Amino acid sequence: MKILAVCGMGFGSSLMLKMTADRVIQKKGIQAEVEATDIGTAESVQADLILTNNEFASQLEGGRSAVKAIMNMASEDEVAKAIDEFLEETNK
Template sequence: MKILVCCGNGLGSSFMIEMNVKKVLNELNVEAEVNHADLASAKGIPSDLYVGTRDIASQLEGLGGEVVSLNNMIDINELKNKLEEGLKKIGKL
């Protein structure tokens, strides 16, 4: 399973979220390849699950994977809840 964390322009915020995604996946005992990218690059990286903040989530729709939209990129509880929901939707949890 592949998870791609995306941010609008740079890579800083997506890298921070990627680290938190890995932490949550470890707690859930779920194995996945997790990477991060800017929005423009995301279109060329097929993934099962795309994670992004709500301002870019609509742009991730249609890329072929489930989209997890975060309201607050530093809220680990929101990330865990929404990631669990997304993993259930794709049958990985």
């Protein structure tokens, strides 16, 4: 599974979100690659799941990747919930 952590420039909040997602997938034992990127690049990268803030989530929805909005980039609980929701939706 490929997860994109997306912010405006690709090296601020997306890096924080990537580190949080890395911790979550490691704890859950999920095989996934997490990449931090900017909003412009995100639209052209093939990914299963995009994690981002509310503003960028609305811009990225409707593409080929599932999109989940994260309010607190450092919250493992919030990121875990988003990943769990994605996995439930894809396993239906």
